[in-house]
Amino acid sequence: MKKNKAFSFFQYLFAIAITLCTLGPFSWLVISSISYQKELTKVPLDWIPNEVTFKRYIDIFTNPNNDIAYAFKVSMLNSLIVSFCVATIALIVGSLAAYAFARLKFRFRQKLIYLFLFTYMIPPVVVVIPLYLILSNVGMLDTKGTLILLDLTFVIPFVIWIMQSYFSSFSKSFEEASAIDGCSRFQTLWHIVLPIVRPGIIATGILAFLLSWDEFFFSLLFTSSLEAKTISVAISEFSGKNAVDYGMIATGGVLASLPPIIIVFLFQRQLVQGMTAGGIKE
Amino acid sequence: MFYKGEPIMKKQLSEQRFAWLVIAPACVIVFGIVIFPLFTTFIYSLKNMDLTSSQYGQWVWLQNYLELLKDKEFWSTTGRTAYFTGVSLTVEITLGIFIALLLNEDIKGKTFLRTIIIIPWAVPTIVNGAMWKWIYHPEYGALNALLTQLGLIDHYQSWLGSPWLAMNMIIIADVWKMTPLVVLFFLASLQLRNLSIYEAARVDGANIFQRFYHLTIPFLKPTILVIIVVRTMEAFKVFDIIYATTRGGPANGTLTLTYDAYLKSFTNLQYSQGATISYLIAFMILTLTFLYVKVLKSEGAN
Numbered sequence: 001m002k003k004n005k006a007f008s009f010f011q012y013l014f015a016i017a018i019t020l021c022t023l024g025p026f027s028w029l030v031i032s033s034i035s036y037q038k039e040l041t042k043v044p045l046d047w048i049p050n051e052v053t054f055k056r057y058i059d060i061f062t063n064p065n066n067d068i069a070y071a072f073k074v075s076m077l078n079s080l081i082v083s084f085c086v087a088t089i090a091l092i093v094g095s096l097a098a099y100a101f102a103r104l105k106f107r108f109r110q111k112l113i114y115l116f117l118f119t120y121m122i123p124p125v126v127v128v129i130p131l132y133l134i135l136s137n138v139g140m141l142d143t144k145g146t147l148i149l150l151d152l153t154f155v156i157p158f159v160i161w162i163m164q165s166y167f168s169s170f171s172k173s174f175e176e177a178s179a180i181d182g183c184s185r186f187q188t189l190w191h192i193v194l195p196i197v198r199p200g201i202i203a204t205g206i207l208a209f210l211l212s213w214d215e216f217f218f219s220l221l222f223t224s225s226l227e228a229k230t231i232s233v234a235i236s237e238f239s240g241k242n243a244v245d246y247g248m249i250a251t252g253g254v255l256a257s258l259p260p261i262i263i264v265f266l267f268q269r270q271l272v273q274g275m276t277a278g279g280i281k282e
Numbered sequence: 283m284f285y286k287g288e289p290i291m292k293k294q295l296s297e298q299r300f301a302w303l304v305i306a307p308a309c310v311i312v313f314g315i316v317i318f319p320l321f322t323t324f325i326y327s328l329k330n331m332d333l334t335s336s337q338y339g340q341w342v343w344l345q346n347y348l349e350l351l352k353d354k355e356f357w358s359t360t361g362r363t364a365y366f367t368g369v370s371l372t373v374e375i376t377l378g379i380f381i382a383l384l385l386n387e388d389i390k391g392k393t394f395l396r397t398i399i400i401i402p403w404a405v406p407t408i409v410n411g412a413m414w415k416w417i418y419h420p421e422y423g424a425l426n427a428l429l430t431q432l433g434l435i436d437h438y439q440s441w442l443g444s445p446w447l448a449m450n451m452i453i454i455a456d457v458w459k460m461t462p463l464v465v466l467f468f469l470a471s472l473q474l475r476n477l478s479i480y481e482a483a484r485v486d487g488a489n490i491f492q493r494f495y496h497l498t499i500p501f502l503k504p505t506i507l508v509i510i511v512v513r514t515m516e517a518f519k520v521f522d523i524i525y526a527t528t529r530g531g532p533a534n535g536t537l538t539l540t541y542d543a544y545l546k547s548f549t550n551l552q553y554s555q556g557a558t559i560s561y562l563i564a565f566m567i568l569t570l571t572f573l574y575v576k577v578l579k580s581e582g583a584n
Contacts, residue, residue: 007490011389018381022398025458026405028424029413043438045427097308106301116308119316121567123519125543126560129553130322131315153315156308185300214406216522221548232408236526239412246416253409260404268400272466 026257032250033057040246056251068238068245072252074226075234079213080259082144082230086151087209093152094159094208095201099189101160102167103175113160120157124217127153132221144228150218155208162207162274166200167193203274206267210260231256323557331553346558355534356542356559360566362449363538367517370453370460374513375506377457378464383498385465386472396469403462411526414455418442445535448528452536456523464509471505504578511574518567539563 032040033056035049059069100106101113131150132141140146174196178188194201219230235252238244264271295303327346330337350356385396405413417424418441426438442448475498483493521540524530530537530545537545539559547556 008389011384011387014380014384015389015391015395018384019395019398021458022402022462025413025417026401028417029409032416041422043422043427044431045422045424047427093307093311096304100301100304104297104301106298109301112305112309116312118568119312121515121571122320122564123540123560123567125519125521125540125547125556126323126564127316127319129326129547129557129560130319132548134319149311149315152311156312160308185295210404216408216525220525232406232522235412236408239415239526240529246419246422249412249416253405253412256409257405260406261401264400264404265397268397272470275463275466 029250029253032247033254035247037245037247056248057255060251060255068248071226071229071234071238072231072255075229075231076255078144078223078226078228079230079232079256082147082151082228083209083212085144085148086155086212087205089148090152090155090159090208090212091201091205094156095163095197095204097156098160098163099167099193102164103172116157116160120154120161124154128217128221135222141222142224142228146222147219147228147230150222151212151215155211158211159204159208162204163197163200166197166204170196199270200274203267203270206263206271207274210263213260323560326553326557327561329554331557333551342554346554347562350555350558350562359534359537359539359542362536363518363520363540366449366453366456366520366538367514369450370456370517371510371513373453373457374461374464375509377461378468378509379498379502381461381465382468382472383494385469399465400462402459405459407459407522408526410455410459411523414451414458415442415527418451442528443532445533448532449536452523452527455527456517456520460513464513467505467509468502471502475501507574507578511571511578514570514574515567518570519563539566 031047031049034052034054036051036053039046039049039051056069059066060072064070097116101109135141135146174192175188178192179185183191214232215230216232216236219228219233220236223229223233231252235249235256238252239249328341328343330340330342332338381399385392385399402410420426420438420440420443423438423441425441426435429435430438441451480493480497483497488496519540520538521544524536524538524541528536530541540563543556543559543563546552546559
């Protein structure tokens with residue numbers, strides 16, 4: 001198409017504005033994490049620090065005596081463990097269910113789909129009061145296991161929703177052929193269906209990991225010590241205190257953002273497919 | 283054709299049984315955890331759960347609901363939640379369409395833009411909140427520094443210091459994180475667009491605004507509706523970013539429904555009130571979703 005000059009000028013102007021707005025805030029977080037406090041609190045502010053320091057990063061990884069740095073490290077590990085377990089379990093359990101919803105005929109199928117969608121939709125605040133009372137009675141507060149179970153209540157429905165569209169995307173003849181060859185239903189699932197939907201499985205697994213990494217409400221209410229506290233809770237606790245080390249919050253923030261950012265860069269194409277697969281179908 | 287396969291196929295589990303077998307784990311985990319608390323919360327909302335009351339534990343049926351629905355504060359909180367949802371959605375969708383259209387054009391640096399555009403979405407919500415709180419800082423914040431150095435403001439502002447302004451600043455933070463997601467949805471559906479229609483329209487003398495209004499918007503309409511459904515469900519239960527920035531303040535200016543339910547349940551220990559608000563939130567979300575799905579279906583029928 002022929003373009004006129006003014007239009008393409010505006011396009012580039014817009015592109016520059018988007019770039020600045022997208023990268024600006026996060027770049028400032030990165031700069032804050034490597035600046036000395038005295039430079040961050042200078043008025044007027046210098047955007048490029050005169051000196052940089054990586055002390056906060058080094059503290060987080062190596063110094064067990066700095067309480068906050070140590071808390072960030074342990075809670076980061078907690079987040080990794082919880083998100084990894086949630087993604088794995090949700091992927092297995094959710095994909096199995098999604099397969100049935102997409103490919104099999106059985107009673108209450110439609111009703112069950114709605115029930116799962118409903119659980120995904122309801123705000124978690126609806127279930128937390130009784131959950132809190134029950135869990136504190138049986139002594140299950142503040143453990144990673146509990147947090148994993150709670151996260152699964154919304155990640156499994158999410159996986160079902162996305163995986164369904166992958167399972168319904170190919171022809172039924174594959175399964176029929178395999179059944180005629182004498183495969184059991186589980187063999188068919190493992191050898192025939194799984195390879196077909198593998199891209200979907202990868203994308204959905206990553207989305208499940210990100211969903212659980214970003215989870216905050218359950219972690220806030222049901223974890224309190226370093227035993228199970230996630231990085232989001234550690235950061236919000238630290239930034240909620242009055243006298244704060246802004247550089248340290250920034251450092252925690254950058255570290256907490258790294259796993260999702262790396263994942264998103266590595267798997268961008270699959271992720272976009274996965275996200276839109278669930279949305280565009282219905 | 284001969285039916286040698288037939289007897290072997292019969293050895294397979296019946297479809298019904300197999301379906302239930304593979305669905306069972308998901309049902310056990312999800313409903314096993316959710317259903318009991320869901321009912322219990324409903325019962326709390328029908329009872330007097332005030333720990334200091336002499337009528338503790340007695341059934342009051344709909345009284346909690348009626349009291350709440352008569353409460354002006356509850357309606358202002360609902361209004362604020364609707365404002366947050368409406369404004370952030372409108373901005374995200376508008377920006378999202380224009381950014382997606384730009385990324386769909388053949389411009390230099392397109393690949394670079396497409397790669398970086400997703401970064402904000404990857405930043406965890408709590409980090410996003412903490413980051414913007416730092417940017418908005420009244421004494422050392424980057425926003426104050428930037429606007430002062432550009433000569434746009436005379437002196438430093440307290441961006442989160444007044445109720446209405448604080449709400450809008452939080453919306454900006456939410457828009458920064460969520461617009462990339464909306465862009466990705468639009469980009470995916472723009473790729474399915476039939477470009478020859480555009481060429482034809484251009485030949486017929488339709489200018490860029492006419493093409494945008496008569497071709498692009500109607501084409502994107504189903505995607506817009508899907509985004510509205512998904513994002514409303516999320517935005518209406520907003521909690522995390524409020525917790526990370528203003529915790530409902532100042533003067534309740536950013537107090538939203540979920541935050542209110544959280545405060546009532548876990549700070550004031552007003553279990554009934556917390557439970558009642560929670561149910562009203564769920565009810566509102568369900569109603570909105572129902573309405574949207576109706577619209578979606580009637581649009582689809584046309």
